[in-house]
Amino acid sequence: MTQKNRLNGGQIDRDTTLNFTFDGKQYAGHPGDTLASALLANNVRLMGRSFKYHRPRGPLSAGSEEPNAIVELRSGARQEPNTRATTAELFDGLSATSQNRWPSLAFDAMAINDRLSNFLTAGFYYKTFMWPAAFWEKIYEPIIRKAAGLGSLSMRADPDTYDKGFRHCDLLIIGAGPAGLNAALTAGRAGAQVILADEDFRMGGRLNAETYPIADMSGADWAAQTVAELATLSNVRLMPRTTVIGAFDHGIYGAVERVSDHLATPAAGKPRQILWRIYAKQTLLCAGATERPIAFDNNDRPGIMLAASMRAYANRWAATPSHRVAIFTNNDDGHRTAHDLQGKGVKIAAVIDTRQDAPRSYDYEVLQGAQVVDTKGRLGLTFVEVNQVDGSTRTVECGALGVSGGWNPNVHLTCHQRGRPTWDENLAAFVPGGTLPSGMNVAGAANGDFSTHGALKSGANAARKALGLKGRAPAVPEAEDAPGTQTPFWYVEGCSRAWLDQQNDVTVKDVKLSHQEGFRSVEHLKRYTTLGMATDQGKTSNIGGLAIMAELAGKSIPEVGTTIFRPPYTPTAIGVLAGRMRGKEFHPTRLTPSHVWAKERGAVFVEVGNWLRAQWFPLPGETHWRQSVDREVTATRASVGVCDCTTLGKIDVQGSDAATFLNTVYCNGFAKLAVGKTRYGLMLREDGIAMDDGTAARLAEDQFVVTTTTANAGRVYQHMEFVRQCLMPEADVQLISTTEAWAQYAVAGPNSRRLLQKIVDPDHDISNEGFPFMACANITVCGGLRARLFRISFSGELAFEIAVPSRYGDALMRRLMAEGEEFDVTPYGTEALGVMRIEKGHAAGNELNGTTTALNLGMGRMVSKAKDSIGSQLSERPGLNEADALMQVGLRPLSAEDKVTAGGHLMKASGPVDAAHDQGYVTSAAYSPTLGHMIGLGFLKDGGNRMGETLRLVSPVTDLTVEVEVVSAHFVDPEGERVRA
């Protein structure tokens, strides 16, 4: 296939040919091409269908503002919908597919919508799908969902990876056009840390699209030379292919670098994109300007595009949409396009200029005071109809029409905080205004300095100002310096099906309807018509819609309102926001010191917070988890079991005021706890609700080791820091987490002491007399290794917790297993741990659920009245201490086969089953292998006085009703004889 519309020149590498396909058809282009420029060079103007009416569309622009040329790139899992052909860098083997058409781009059945356009105007959905209400879910929504959306997803996992990164600089320059390049040169030569980011793969901005010179060379050459110099400066970082998508608080910017989008697949190990978080002391926005179209009837045919984009295709990419083009303009810039294309051998059919005093040309015909009123051509422009100044109509034959309505500064990033653009009468455009993001300045066309000279100068000056550079400013190279004044011309009088927002199919008629129906503020206009709410955020359409609404309302544009913009500047892949945090890497995983060993034993693991804990250890032949868990419980209660409890939070509390401190954070007393003793502690929130529980072991007069529940470790540590720094600032207390420093194992069961006596060095007496229940000590094990021993029990058995430095945790577990063989030692997981604590009636997370008090937990008397502690005051509120307050109880099914389920509610033995008669609820339930039936823990109104009562446990959701008896929560060893054995 020849590149019929390829012109001479351009910044493409003609020595290399890149083959690509569009809708299955093979084409050729060159390095330097975008998909859009290569398609135009191949005489393809039709690239997509519009969203609502399925109108045939070609590219409107040559950049990221593109509303029309939206395609699917690649295939398989890498298929990416809604990609702008105007920014997609061409690579060999690229496959692109058009969207929103069936069966083909040239013949689209849904184009019937275009014929129905009288019905499908703004507000159509709101008016039509209102009733009957029942139709919504079953009929309307599925139909709309099927019709809506442009591209399609592959429905496969994204095979690419994404990174996130952080960069810091003195000056961030956004946009590498004349202003940005000259700013970077100024700042870079001054030695500042500079980041220059540009969304394009070739830096230079409009300089690459124009023919006029800077000093004695072409603008493009000046850009290339400047970029080359910047690349030699170690303090300047050039970031091409990088879109700054958002300006956030205090000089923080989000930027997406497209590392591999110009490659068929990313290189091994390389990300597709990187989301950079840039910290800039100062920022210079040099984002340039976007040309604005003029609205006229049928202004959306393939071949009709912005005049400066047409010029960019010709100058930078040596491509033209047609060899016969016309221009429709209200300003001199349109004439530049005519001049440049003419110079490349393209026939200029006419320049249609709305101004009666438009400049004439010897090279082509200029129709002064004329306007395009309609166009023809089903799948591509064939001719335009022109109203001439004398009122006559004329037909101009052309395959493309360049439209120029002036320029709008790209103020988007100035709005991301609180900036409100202000209207500049001279430019007839919004310029940056209001409070800009902190540290941001704007230069060049983005600030309304439209000439090349103005951009170069303002870029350099703004950089000097941002960095506080003194001395004489270096000379600005000579360049065109045309005045930037603009006279607005928004739409052709009397037009109706004239497109403003080409992506969302919003016409002048829709804006009129919106006005007529009372949706007149800019925010209502947007939502009623969907103007500017497509993926291009209305970059080429918002101002036009606003101008028309202003005229209809008889107001000025700034009176109607401004349109502000939110991040991201251009559509951003969700994947890059996630970065590496995907799948298994969604969060870091915490492994216990016995993890390797547990894996060898075939443990089943469960996630508890970020921890992976052994849930149970199945043995050969066990086919159901209950078999393993029941065995682990029974074996522990019969002899000895070992469980890794490293995950419990451990906080080292030291200082001469450590005991006073614990007296404040725990509701029960710690001041008198003897050295070498451990005590259970309950921590309340200030409102009297239980926060966490654990133990505190006094290893020395001025040192405690506090344990927290696994889930609350971080929160308790934070709470303790708050108390220490904000409430007890003078206290001598030091805190540090030691959770991961120590491998800690519970050794439980009647043979636990005998097992530990084989581990603990003999000079430490761990007999019942020498080391009674709740004792703690620094000891040594296995011939001298420092360790800690606590005689505490969660299972209700004679039990110890033993801790060694984590690196020895694996070896200690293996040693416990080896030495425990004679006792049939059994490792147990979190399930057996849970069963045993329910059998023993110990509260855990289910009971400390953020609604319960010490009283509810049966620990009301623990709240010391002899001292002040966090929560002690408010826990005395009458509302928390009513006579029928919920109390923790045990529940036993009357029939041993019956099920007890957590979450079920308790009702009296007879009477209504409803919320008004609710007696309480079940928090924990388990099958007790010790008792041979299920048991439960729950909260029951006045539960302490209702032992022996029969209740109904109901769960209407699962249709369950079971008779249960209220019993003591201590199902096993209620006298606590075993723990003291």
Add this chain to the structure above:
Amino acid sequence: MHDLTPITALGGSAARVDSVGDVTLTEVPDVALASVAARRGHEGVCAQTLESVLGTAAPSPGHAAEGAEYAAFWTGPDQWMLSADFNGYEDIAARIKSEVGDTASVTEQTDAWVCFDLVGPHINAVLELLCNVDLAGFQTGRATRTSIHHLGCYVISTDAGQSVRILGPRASAGSLHHAIITVMASAL
């Protein structure tokens, strides 16, 4: 002498070493660590004692210091982490405590952390994808706490642009290691 065999934070019997290009990531298990926090009202004495222990002033916020036996970095107001060779200083907490006495609280931290050295001429390209550190100002002797892969880590500049030491929570050593080596492949 006890007879328990240690494993490294990554679960191996030997330290893990990974290289991409000319950057090498080495797991360093032989580091003994102890936290030293001055007691209220004894901040001055504690800092003086540390100076004599280190042979140089206790590091100021954001800094690290290296002495003959011990190195140290600042971890919080009047709080430092001291390190030494694990071989010979496994009892670092007890040794330091005997020096500072009642002027400071000392807590063994050796096995609370996994330690990695990241060494090579392009480590900054790796670091900027890992953590939010202003590398232009991260000169030799700077130390900071930062988040890597959502893990609170200490990063110490041991030779600016050439070598850093990273301390991360030991239980997440595998996740941290994975994060660093995938980013090495990405950046280098």
Add this chain to the structure above:
Amino acid sequence: MIINHPLLGPRDSAEFVYLGAAALMDRPDPETASAEDWHDYAYLRDNPAGPHRELWFHEGGDRSILIVTRDTTTHEITGVELAREVASK
């Protein structure tokens, strides 16, 4: 946001955990406080559109709790202090 830590300089707010209004530091004196005082302390917060003194815990840093004066309408930060120093004054 960037919080200018009194000891460590500018740090990203992502390193911090927000702990609420600085009024939490003014815990009532249990000897003298009435039930209303406790109720106000536990449950009532000012919600100003403008400067607000609030606690930020440097969880991912040096574990200092900072009192940050932040304008809730603009995020402008006009003051940063170490809570422990303020509390012990």
